[in-house]
Amino acid sequence: MKARSRFVFFFTVIFLFSSSLAVWGKTLEMAKRPEALGFSSERLTQIDKTLQAHIEKGLIPGATILIGRHGKIAYFKTYGQQDKEGGIPMKKDTIFRIYSMSKPLTAVAIMMMWEEGKFILTDPVSKFLPELKGMKVGGEKKDPQTGTSTLELVPCNREMTIQDLLRHTSGMLYEIPFFGKSMVQQMWQDDKIWDQNESLAEATAKLSKLPLSFQPGTMWKYSRSFDLLGRVIEVMSNKNFDQYLEERIFKPLGMKDAGFWVKPENQNRVAQPPKNPNTGKPQIMLDVTKPPRLLQGGAGMVATTMDYARFAQMLLNGGTLDGVRILGPKTVAFMTSDHLGTIPGYPVQGISYGLGFGVRMTPGIAPLAGSVNDYGWLGIAGSVFWVDQKEDMFTIFMINDMIIGPSMYYHSLVRDLVYQALIK
Numbered sequence: 001m002k003a004r005s006r007f008v009f010f011f012t013v014i015f016l017f018s019s020s021l022a023v024w025g026k027t028l029e030m031a032k033r034p035e036a037l038g039f040s041s042e043r044l045t046q047i048d049k050t051l052q053a054h055i056e057k058g059l060i061p062g063a064t065i066l067i068g069r070h071g072k073i074a075y076f077k078t079y080g081q082q083d084k085e086g087g088i089p090m091k092k093d094t095i096f097r098i099y100s101m102s103k104p105l106t107a108v109a110i111m112m113m114w115e116e117g118k119f120i121l122t123d124p125v126s127k128f129l130p131e132l133k134g135m136k137v138g139g140e141k142k143d144p145q146t147g148t149s150t151l152e153l154v155p156c157n158r159e160m161t162i163q164d165l166l167r168h169t170s171g172m173l174y175e176i177p178f179f180g181k182s183m184v185q186q187m188w189q190d191d192k193i194w195d196q197n198e199s200l201a202e203a204t205a206k207l208s209k210l211p212l213s214f215q216p217g218t219m220w221k222y223s224r225s226f227d228l229l230g231r232v233i234e235v236m237s238n239k240n241f242d243q244y245l246e247e248r249i250f251k252p253l254g255m256k257d258a259g260f261w262v263k264p265e266n267q268n269r270v271a272q273p274p275k276n277p278n279t280g281k282p283q284i285m286l287d288v289t290k291p292p293r294l295l296q297g298g299a300g301m302v303a304t305t306m307d308y309a310r311f312a313q314m315l316l317n318g319g320t321l322d323g324v325r326i327l328g329p330k331t332v333a334f335m336t337s338d339h340l341g342t343i344p345g346y347p348v349q350g351i352s353y354g355l356g357f358g359v360r361m362t363p364g365i366a367p368l369a370g371s372v373n374d375y376g377w378l379g380i381a382g383s384v385f386w387v388d389q390k391e392d393m394f395t396i397f398m399i400n401d402m403i404i405g406p407s408m409y410y411h412s413l414v415r416d417l418v419y420q421a422l423i424k
Contacts, residue, residue, distance in 0.1 A: 037069040038424035055080040062090035069393035083272040099379030106297035107356025121163035131208040138184040138211030160216040165225040166355040167339045171212030172223035184213045200231040220345030230297030241295040255307040271400035312394040336375040368412040369419040
């Protein structure tokens with residue numbers, strides 16, 4: 001290669017590399033001081049003190065937190081250990097099992113198709129998955145004399161719709177005992193309705209032969225609805241669910257480590273839970289060391305803190321990031337509005353549910369800090385995120401520890417600590 005050619009090649013490589021860094025940091029560069037974004041440096045240290053105290057008490061193994069405001073990062077810290085048993089410290093590029101924080105990603109994925117006119121929200125799910133046509137609802141009838149219960153099957157008053165899946169009013173449920181012990185739930189559990197060794201198509205075929213737990217549209221109940229949405233996306237797109245997410249969301253947004261599994265060269269970055277302090281045994285979590293057969297849109301994904309921050313910033317920007325538009329601003333506003341109205345069942349006063357997000361409805365009542373219309377969700381292993389449009393900010397908080405469970409304790413604690421540090 002001639003000297004001039006070598007120079008041109010070298011300059012081109014450097015230019016492209018620096019350009020990619022510029023794109024990566026364009027909307028998520030670190031502010032010089034938190035005060036520039038309205039946060040008090042002194043008050044932010046309360047986050048450090050509190051989380052460090054919880055780590056020292058053995059309540060959590062480690063965590064990360066990232067606070068973004070006005071398009072920049074106000075705070076990005078790590079605490080404790082990524083792998084307590086292995087003695088590996090938490091890092092900013094640690095990969096987490098995000099569990100139910102997968103749901104907002106699935107919601108965005110299918111609403112991209114809604115924007116393309118592939119469906120309307122009132123379309124019955126059976127329009128795309130005909131095997132679900134004619135499903136029944138299971139109800140328990142107790143004999144007043146013997147006290148024994150029998151299962152009665154009745155037709156659906158109406159079929160479940162795409163909107164029902166997106167807002168958890170489909171009649172579906174979670175078969176995990178933690179969520180209840182109804183007869184329908186037991187049937188789902190006995191049939192291993194979402195077996196990890198089966199595909200979404202196989203799981204859907206099983207579902208078609210089982211009853212729903214209530215009439216679609218009549219109540220909110222946390223469920224496998226978002227797993228079924230993954231199958232709807234496969235049918236509509238004629239692509240595997242993971243491929244669709246990679247092409248339409250992860251790659252365009254620069255979510256480099258997001259997906260359903262972690263490649264071998266990156267598995268040393270996966271957050272591992274500590275042993276169960278009550279039993280001394282390892283906690284059982286999703287195996288993310290190989291591609292899964294069952295692509296769970298409700299709880300099967302992984303991501304780094306920065307991956308999810310880029311997703312949150314896209315939402316905060318009204319559907320766009322670094323010149324890439326994922327959704328229209330009216331679509332984001334529509335998804336993050338109340339979609340329950342008078343439908344009962346949501347467990348936290350002052351908060352309702354949109355299309356893939358919990359949405360705050362009032363300044364007070366809800367037992368956690370925030371602003372009206374802020375929205376987000378959490379995962380069963382302790383991670384949580386929310387977006388506050390009024391304050392032009394978002395927060396990502398990551399833990400991987402099933403013992404703390406979905407009690408919302410850290411959801412509330414972290415919110416309180418973030419908002420007390422916001423002074424402008």
